[in-house]
Amino acid sequence: xxxxxxxxxxxxxxxxxxxxxxxxxxxxxxxxxxxxxxxxxxxxxxxxxxxxxxxxxxxxxxxxxxxxxxxxxxxxxxxxxxxxxxxxxxxxxxxxxxxxxxxxxxxxxxxxxxxxxxxxxxxxxxxxxxxxxxxxxxxxxxxxxxxxxxxxxxxxxxxxxxxxxxxxxxxxxxxxxxxxxxxxxxxxxxxxxxxxxxxxxxxxxxxxxxxxxxxxxxxxxxxxxxxxxxxxxxxxxxxxxxxxxxxxxxxxxxxxxxxxxxxxxxxxxxxxxxxxxxxxxxxxxxxxxxxxxxxxxxxxxxxxxxxxxxxxxxxxxxxxxxxxxxxxxxxxxxxxxxxxxxxxxxxxxxxxxxxxxxxxxxxxxxxxxxxxxxxxxxxxxxxxxxxxxxxxxxxxxxxxxxxxxxxxxxxxxxxxxxxx
Numbered sequence: 001x002x003x004x005x006x007x008x009x010x011x012x013x014x015x016x017x018x019x020x021x022x023x024x025x026x027x028x029x030x031x032x033x034x035x036x037x038x039x040x041x042x043x044x045x046x047x048x049x050x051x052x053x054x055x056x057x058x059x060x061x062x063x064x065x066x067x068x069x070x071x072x073x074x075x076x077x078x079x080x081x082x083x084x085x086x087x088x089x090x091x092x093x094x095x096x097x098x099x100x101x102x103x104x105x106x107x108x109x110x111x112x113x114x115x116x117x118x119x120x121x122x123x124x125x126x127x128x129x130x131x132x133x134x135x136x137x138x139x140x141x142x143x144x145x146x147x148x149x150x151x152x153x154x155x156x157x158x159x160x161x162x163x164x165x166x167x168x169x170x171x172x173x174x175x176x177x178x179x180x181x182x183x184x185x186x187x188x189x190x191x192x193x194x195x196x197x198x199x200x201x202x203x204x205x206x207x208x209x210x211x212x213x214x215x216x217x218x219x220x221x222x223x224x225x226x227x228x229x230x231x232x233x234x235x236x237x238x239x240x241x242x243x244x245x246x247x248x249x250x251x252x253x254x255x256x257x258x259x260x261x262x263x264x265x266x267x268x269x270x271x272x273x274x275x276x277x278x279x280x281x282x283x284x285x286x287x288x289x290x291x292x293x294x295x296x297x298x299x300x301x302x303x304x305x306x307x308x309x310x311x312x313x314x315x316x317x318x319x320x321x322x323x324x325x326x327x328x329x330x331x332x333x334x335x336x337x338x339x340x341x342x343x344x345x346x347x348x349x350x351x352x353x354x355x356x357x358x359x360x361x362x363x364x365x366x367x368x369x370x371x372x373x374x375x376x377x378x379x380x381x382x383x384x385x386x387x388x389x390x391x392x393x394x395x396x397x398x399x400x401x402x403x404x405x406x407x408x409x410x411x412x413x414x415x416x417x418x419x420x
Contacts, residue, residue, distance in 0.1 A: 021140035022149055024197045025133065026156065031194065032093075033160040034167065035187030039122075040065075041168025042180035043115050050112060064120040069364045072127040077221060077357020080131030081350060084201035089136075092129035093192035096122045100185035104178055118181055122188075131353035136198065138344055138352055147294060148286050150340040151333065155282030158333070161275035221354025230295075230346045230404050231355065234339065237298060238359055240397035241305075241335060242366030244390040248309060249367075250374035254383055259316050270325055277329025285333050294345065295401050298338030302398030304331040306391040313387020 043061055051057040080088060099121040106114040141149050171180040225231045256267050285297070308328035315321045347355040377386050 019141060019145070019149075021136065021198060022152070024194060025136070026152065028093075028191045028194045029153065029156055031187045031191040033156065033164065035184035035191075036122075037160055037164030037168045038171045038180050038187075039118060039168075039184040041165060042172040042177055043119060045169065045172045046112075046115060046177045060116055061119060064116045065123050066364055066368055068120065068123040068127060069361055072124050073361045073364075074221070074354075074357045076127030077131045077353040077355070077360075079128060080135060080353030080357075083128075083132070085132035085135040085139075086195065086198045086201045088132040089129050089198075090192050090195045092125040092132075093188045093195065096125050097185045097188035097192065099125075100181060100188065104181055104185070107181075108178060115177070115181075118184070122184075127357075131356050134344065134352055134356055135349070138347075138349055139202075140199065143345070146344050147292075147297075147337060147341045150337045150344075151282050151286030153340075155279055155286065155333075157336075158275055158278035158282050158329075161278060162272060165271075221351060221358050224347075224351050225355055225358045228346060230342060230407050231359070233400050233404050234298075234342055234346075235359055235362055236400050237302065237339070237397045238362040239366050240393045240400075241302065242363040243370045244305070244309065244393040244397075245363075246367035246370030247374045247377065247386060248312075248390050250371040251378060251383065251386065254378065255312060255321070255387075259313075259383060260318050260321060261316075262318065270322070273322055273325045274329035274332075277326045278332055281330040282333040282337075284330075285337055293405070294338040294341035295405050295407065296338075297334040298342070299398045299401035299405070301331055301334030301336075301338060302394045302401065304328065305335070306394035306398060309387050309394060310391035313384045313391070 040061075047057050047061060100118055103114050103117045103121070106117075137146070137149065168180070171183060225235060252270065253264060253267055256262050256270065257264060260266070305328060308324050308331075311324045312321055312328075315324065343356055343359065344352065374386075381389075
């Protein structure tokens, strides 16, 4: 996911697709998504083959991917506000590529278990790169185009949700582990080269007060979020969505096998339907995003998620479940686009990295927690009850948006006051 950053000063910029920054960052993300999906599935299939589907070993892949978010998201967001964002992103991609090839040598000549380092290192570096991307997004995308820009990124993510698993599985089955991971290294190198096209960083003098105050700036991110009613509510939405998404993702396989009475292979069709719907939904949101407040988008996404989650839990009909999955995927981009736009609009350019660093772990942390307890919940409650509970979490999150529906972003308030 991208992150936010510095305020754009251009009142009227080029069209959305004519924006050089968006062209560059989208191409970079295409390359990164290719590398990440090939890496993810190559490592998953390799570890499964090597350990005879040992669930502990396979779970370590997720640990390597998500653990750095808890440790480094706060830190990375703070440093992203201190460092030059363009240079930070380029260096992160270069270091990721170097680490991939270094780990490949270790795998080739040493232990295969080093494969977990590929995911772990790149996940750490992404916690510095993503907030920097958000800063650049705020610098170079006009305020009226932000929500549409976020919709484009959501569409890109949806495309790879459909194509990524097929691409990764093909690469591993055709070329094996080492060649597949090499693809990731090359993709990150190419991404770094593409990012050179970005406008040069503005050199901002931090002065004497800006040096040696990492701890103070780190704490400012938490205070900033707490002092903003919109960002506090957004944090609540992150927590509730993370809890709901984590438990439903962990138990989707049981929806397939127990509620729908289908084989495990049927799961891929549910995922493909959701991915295709997300792609369509992202495109639809992009068309009317300028006219819809991000709070309303988020509320629509959460309320739709509530209804769809409850129906999926109750349904024993394959056609009904497929239709509901499609509807849910169609509306789900509203959640991502609404959240990303709200972070950008309600965060000052100088602190957007830290705001992202505070809020992002809330979602991931709650998701990991709910995934970890999903098995225990299933032992104690029925799938219908669990999905009902997840739906209620989405519902609360949607209702919470009503309290901030009338709030205007700081930039919009300033414009209104100037006109008045």
